[in-house]
Amino acid sequence: MLSNTNKGLTYADAGVDIDAGNKAVELMKDSVKATYRPEVLGDLGGFGGLFSLMNSDIKKPILVSGTDGVGTKLRLAIMMGKHDTVGQDCVAMSINDVLVQGAEPLFFLDYIAVGKLDPVQVATIVKGVANACQESGCALLGGETAEMAGFYAKDDYDLAGFGVGIVDRDKVITGENIKAGDVLIGLPSTGVHSNGFSLVRKIVLERQNMKLDQYVDELGMTIGECLLTPTRLYPRPCLPIIKNFTVKGMVHITGGGFYENIPRVLPKGVGVDIDVTSWPQLPIFGLLQKWGNVDAKEMYRTFNMGIGMIMIVDEKDADAVLKNLADRDEKAYVIGKVVDSDVPVTLRGGVFHD
Template identity: 90%
Template sequence: MLSNKKGLTYADAGVDIDAGNKAVELMKDSVKATYRPEVLGDLGGFGGLFSLMNSNIKKPILVSGTDGVGTKLRLAIMMNKHDTVGQDCVAMSINDVLVQGAEPLFFLDYIAVGKLDPVQVATIVKGVAHACEESGCALLGGETAEMAGFYAKDDYDLAGFGVGIVDRDKVITGETIGAGDVLIGLPSTGVHSNGFSLVRKIVFERQKMQLDQYVDELGMTIGECLLTPTRLYPRPCLPLIRNFDIKGMVHITGGGFYENIPRVLPKGIGVEIDVTTWPQLPIFGLLQKWGDVAKEEMYRTFNMGIGMILIVKADDVDAIMANLSERGEKAYIIGKTVQSDVRVTLKGGAFDD
């Protein structure tokens, strides 16, 4: 006797292959717009192909970095706004590659979803592609995983992997940094992608705010401010790396000033930073006030308005600042290196109380 039971399909288990194919079609043009001449093949292969045959670098070194967006995604999900987090994903890896002196070459993304919405995924990837194009790197491939029963229906995670190239003789390590060098800070666009567990505790638990709540000091809603994407630093920094002796670079991410700056300092060298030398973005003052957060904790958690630091010879400062100014880039002389076993000393403002 024949059974009338219908056989189960992958779709019955919560995975829609057709939706995945539609998402790929929706993102194809965005991805192709990022391709450099070195990209071989087309989107959809099992692996991305990238040729180094035309590189003029004598001793090529590949530099890689990987990271995710973290709990900032919760805000994007709550606001149903997914067009900015792709830039966060790219910036977190590409900025880390950059600080080694490397030119970004290509990037791959990974998106895991509870229920695949082709339009949502394509929107995320368009943000990734736009950031790759802005950084001069190709979006070489990626993966979208529909994980029914693992993530909630509207939840997703986003991470990525970037690769850059640098001549072995020009890798920026920080080993030549000595006392008397100067720190130049490049401004951030906001909170970037670190410290959001504390941000959410302050905004939602302490202040009981809604993301659509307008904040006069910010000139926008708190949600709009917090979702401002992480700044991409290749455009302002690559010309400096190519034309000047950049001794060290620091991407201010999780750990803020106190944890990130020592990563490039030789033994016996510390930095003294005057926190009054750049304009503080209003969001940081508000978070500190709303959460009653100690000033040291703020600088240990957030970028506080400086997303990238260059450590350079004092003799090069004027030329570097002029170069940045000519290209319309804001920069601030924020401190100096000193002979000291204390790695980071912050001065000025509240630190002089």
């Protein structure tokens, strides 16, 4: 009789379950197919996703790509055993970045790496990805689920994605024509989105020693539910503005907050003057600042502070843009103006003195 040390090994013995992978694919098939646009060729399961541009009416098509992950927000999802929202975070982080160049999202691919493959868990994550793709108007063209036994802990996983959009070369939003007097229109965020969670976890789990199922009166929900609120998708509110107006610049407020992201679209010699009292403040940010004794400037350098997307338009177009958004029940706020300045970002109002 062979000893255990001489037993013939299988991939499953090494911690990789091919059957579980096949089951996960079967469970996610319908969600993925529901995202397909007419340009998608082939079916789920090929070595590569096929997407035709033959029917595009864009004269000088430019593809715009973006890639990102959900980051350490996943730790909270794992701790709570709640995996149905992080898929939207994954899509939003890439698709919102593609959008700011003026591009319509076309397709998205996801990558999930797990320690131990749970087909239902993976299908739940992918369903969230697929739902977000549908809302953004893009196809979930493909993806990869990697079972990496011995690399990730049994219950751990990572989630990242890659999005591609299309825009006419003449309509790429670059920020190069931004000038003093232009208006900043801010679209609200849904919360912390997917940035700053290393600081969030330090404040909530270490400094406050809170449990994620602890109810917080100011939030009207548990702290965990609030923090897992998915990143907002901005294609639906913004694409009609991009198509019908001249948008000079767009800023997705992600890691780096206001101070790091806004300067990325500004030409030399101009800055922005922003009134931080011009939009409603979300309670979660005030709580995080108080609980962590975080300086105001650090808050605006780390978090979106309630504004997830900024559009910069000519002053003469501002009212029409705001009306277009209001007519579609989209909230938006004039949060500041472009000024002649060597200082890229000036915040005033509230804790920032005029």
